[in-house]
Amino acid sequence: MGEASVVAGAEIGTFQVAPPPAAETRRVTIVDIARRAGVSKSTVSLVLAGSPLVREAKRARVHEAIDALGYVYHRGAASLRSARTSLLGMVINDLANPFFMELAIGIERACQTSDVVPFIANTGENVVRQAQVIRLMREHGAAGLIICPAIGTDAADLNALTDRLPVAFAMRRLHGGRGSVVVPDNRLGARRATAHLASLGHRRIAFLGGMPGMIVREERLAGFRDALAEAGLAADPALQVEALPNRPGGRAALAQVLGLPHPATACLCFNDVVAIGVLHGLTERGLMAGRDMAVIGFDDIAEARQMVPPLTSVAVDGEGLGERAAAVLLRQIAAGAAASESVIGPAELVVRASCGATPTSEGV
Amino acid sequence: MGEASVVAGAEIGTFQVAPPPAAETRRVTIVDIARRAGVSKSTVSLVLAGSPLVREAKRARVHEAIDALGYVYHRGAASLRSARTSLLGMVINDLANPFFMELAIGIERACQTSDVVPFIANTGENVVRQAQVIRLMREHGAAGLIICPAIGTDAADLNALTDRLPVAFAMRRLHGGRGSVVVPDNRLGARRATAHLASLGHRRIAFLGGMPGMIVREERLAGFRDALAEAGLAADPALQVEALPNRPGGRAALAQVLGLPHPATACLCFNDVVAIGVLHGLTERGLMAGRDMAVIGFDDIAEARQMVPPLTSVAVDGEGLGERAAAVLLRQIAAGAAASESVIGPAELVVRASCGATPTSEGV
């Protein structure tokens, strides 16, 4: 890293040095606009709010003044007076997981159409950081929050919040939590995936990843057991391995089920990044998913189809979930706290090569 | 998608319905705190600001009142009066590219230590959306902006902004742009990567991806040509393929250089997602990176080492760049617009299997 260099105020290639700062000039306000346009302050305010009360000619004069003076609307002042804001906070447990990024992009897109600005914060599964972030967002006047709670979040802590502010939980919810909820049909998705593995003849099917206490895991595990029972298979506890929901977690969980006296021949993973860890672990051992072990993920992130072999997964439409979470929250903000909703989204099995049901070249 | 269901106010499993909204209660302000703590408004303000002027006993009484009343500090009101904010805006061209997510995570981390809240917005390479986002962030009183400008951004448009607000450009800068700049040493990194390919005996080396007008591409292409010249190789224009800096772009560019009368045997890709597209395209053709074609990416995102084969790449430390961009911007905010800085970060070649220099199992 020896060549890192810092060149204060210098030129890099064609880059130009900043000019001296503009003279400390007073902020342009609606009073200035009013004066220049020859109207009252109130009229300017009406124009800014898009009121139909103002005649076209005056409206044009106001906009002219706005452009000429380089006026910037001060939303802080406006919301101080009106007690309304257009800020939406996103509190995400792990943005390094591409699935949550897809969720965030969906939320962001939904905000675009509503003139709402999304704040985003990554808690990194840290409940202390999560509490800080939520406090900061409240202090900044967020009109509502979309939360993917960190592992270990206490519902009671958040209920104190959700009783005062519209909150929507996305993907993850909490036992005894209050607020809107937008989640995929975890149980159904897991059941479908497991049933597929059973139909391929597997009898030692593992469930890999997720931590105890995570409702998402409980639900997916329930669907997993449903399908085992339907296929007349026993649920061996040794095949239900807890692990952090990330790549290293997947790798560790794989090692565990391969080391059993009766190793697993197939696995449903808690999510796609766990499955990617499993794929990676297989490659390290000279094994191949779809041939030596059937692997299915959950989420169907964009990366899934690019794995070698392409990863079979349960598609939950992350961006769509994000859009719906935003829509639910915006409705809740508009309608008041009592308007919480629950949305259960789809969970479709997308079969690719990693589960061994299709040739390696398919699903690409 | 038939099973998607919306259940307003209903129960999902253990989830509880929200209680009726709390009675519309007046907001708790510092006046309430002052009254309860038996001090003046000014004293509360001093305590909130962490001033050492207030005696410990009073400070404790104030904090007690804050907890008891559930007071939430109103940053909007504070910044309206003080004309200062702790909001930092991030304007990112493409958050779906994991590299920019790494950058954003670095920025976020740097903000944590400074009580600064980062806004994030994804422009999706859309200059119109970018302009909207920047306006909105200004209206919300952002103290400064970190911008990864969208392809096609006009420097003149942004200079009107950067003359009024501290701005740091991360990864991408603009011809004639003003503001701080934090970028890796693109030219050196590309030269190293290309020299490595030449040293392996390749004589038909392609440069794939990036769009005309992108400075990053110009710089990487310059390093590419440097290394070709040093190796005594001619720069064949047919081997310099423009393409969007994403996976489909990489795939399309690969098709082009494989279709030439004298196909390329090696390629340096504009960035890792382009390289991943190339890897994917090779797999589709039954070809293998590292054996049938040497492939090197740029950025070294976390995904790179998980490819099959693992991707050789030029590591630029995305999170580190993000942290430095934030540090530069925060200094600039503190010191005034004239304090713009330029930082050139490292660009180290990380050799893995995709360029054919090491066995496939290494670099995992």
Next chain:
DNA sequence: CTGAAAGCGCTTACAG
């Protein structure tokens, strides 16, 4: 449609 007045919740001098 317009104008004058009040007030959102805070910080900032300023006099005690």
Next chain:
DNA sequence: CTGAAAGCGCTTACAG
């Protein structure tokens, strides 16, 4: 350390 006063930039009734 404390208290009273002013003001940040806007919106909101309210009377014309």
